[in-house]
Amino acid sequence: MAITYNNLYLDIRQQLHQAGLPAATLEARELVCCAAGKSREELSRASRLYVPDAVEQQARALVQRHLEGEPVAYLIGEWEFYGLPLDISERVLIPRPDTEVLAAAAIEGLQGVESPRVLDLCAGSGCIGLAVAKHVSGSHVVLGEIDEGALRICRQNIRRTGLSGQVVSMQLNALEKAPPRLGEFDCIVSNPPYIPDGDIAGLDPSVRDYEPHLALKGGADGLDFYRAICENWRGALRTGGRLYFEVGIGQADDVLRIMRAVGFGDIEVIPDLNGIPRVVWGILHTEI
Numbered sequence: 001m002a003i004t005y006n007n008l009y010l011d012i013r014q015q016l017h018q019a020g021l022p023a024a025t026l027e028a029r030e031l032v033c034c035a036a037g038k039s040r041e042e043l044s045r046a047s048r049l050y051v052p053d054a055v056e057q058q059a060r061a062l063v064q065r066h067l068e069g070e071p072v073a074y075l076i077g078e079w080e081f082y083g084l085p086l087d088i089s090e091r092v093l094i095p096r097p098d099t100e101v102l103a104a105a106a107i108e109g110l111q112g113v114e115s116p117r118v119l120d121l122c123a124g125s126g127c128i129g130l131a132v133a134k135h136v137s138g139s140h141v142v143l144g145e146i147d148e149g150a151l152r153i154c155r156q157n158i159r160r161t162g163l164s165g166q167v168v169s170m171q172l173n174a175l176e177k178a179p180p181r182l183g184e185f186d187c188i189v190s191n192p193p194y195i196p197d198g199d200i201a202g203l204d205p206s207v208r209d210y211e212p213h214l215a216l217k218g219g220a221d222g223l224d225f226y227r228a229i230c231e232n233w234r235g236a237l238r239t240g241g242r243l244y245f246e247v248g249i250g251q252a253d254d255v256l257r258i259m260r261a262v263g264f265g266d267i268e269v270i271p272d273l274n275g276i277p278r279v280v281w282g283i284l285h286t287e288i
Contacts, residue, residue, distance in 0.1 A: 084131060252280050264283060265285045
C-alpha cells in the first residue's frame with residue numbers, strides 16, 4: 001500500500017519510540033532523509049507525496065539495522081556538531097553533546113586573543129577544531145590525528161565547512177613528543193581516548209561494537225593520554241596558553257592533578273548538561 005513521506009516518518013518514529021530509543025523523533029527524520037536522498041527542508045516540502053517503493057524499502061532496512069544497534073550517524077554518514085554538518089564514518093567517534101561543552105569552553109577562552117593558533121589533538125572527525133575555527137575570528141587551527149582513516153574524514157570536513165583557509169590536518173601521535181616544526185600554540189584542545197581498557201567490554205553495544213576502539217581505549221586506568229599530552233605537548237603551548245580536556249566520569253580530579261604536576265595553574269572544571277564534570281582546563285604558567 002502506498003504511503004506518504006509524512007506517514008512513513010511517523011511510522012518509523014513510533015517504531016523507534018516503542019523500542020525505547022530516546023531520540024526517536026530526530027533519528028526517524030534522519031533515516032527517512034537518508035533513504036530518500038533529501039534534505040530536511042526537502043522532506044518537509046514532500047511530506048504529502050507518496051514514497052517510491054525502493055525508498056520505503058531502503059528506509060525500513062536502515063531502521064532494522066539501527067534497531068540491531070548500528071548508530072544512525074554511521075548509517076547516514078554524517079552528524080551535526082555545534083551547528084556544523086559533518087561527514088562521519090566508522091573510523092571516528094560520533095560527535096556528542098558532551099563534547100560541545102568542550103568546544104564552547106575553548107571558544108569562550110579564545111575570545112579577544114589575536115589570530116590564535118589552536119591544536120585539536122586526537123581530532124577524530126575534526127569537530128572541535130572546526131567549531132573553534134568557525135566561531136573564533138582570525139583563528140588558525142591544526143587538526144592532529146594519528147589514524148589515516150580519521151584524517152581522511154578531517155580533510156573532507158575541512159572542505160565541507162569551507163574552512164580550508166583556516167584549518168589544516170596533520171598526522172600526529174599524541175603519545176609522542178610534539179614535533180618542534182609545529183611551533184607554539186595559544187590553545188590545545190583534546191578529547192582523547194579515556195575509557196579504561198578493562199571497561200570496553202561493558203560499554204553499550206552501539207559504542208563497543210561500532211565505534212573505533214583506537215579512539216576509546218585510554219590504557220589501564222583511562223589516563224594514559226592525559227599524562228602523555230601534559231608531558232609531551234606542553235612544549236607546543238606558549239607560556240600563558242590554555243589546555244582543554246574532555247574527561248570521563250570520575251576522572252576530573254585525576255586529570256587536574258596531572259595538569260598541576262607539570263606546571264598548569266588556574267585550573268577549572270566545567271560540568272556537562274547533566275551536571276557531570278566533563279571539561280578540565282588550565283593555563284601553562286611555567287616554561288619547559
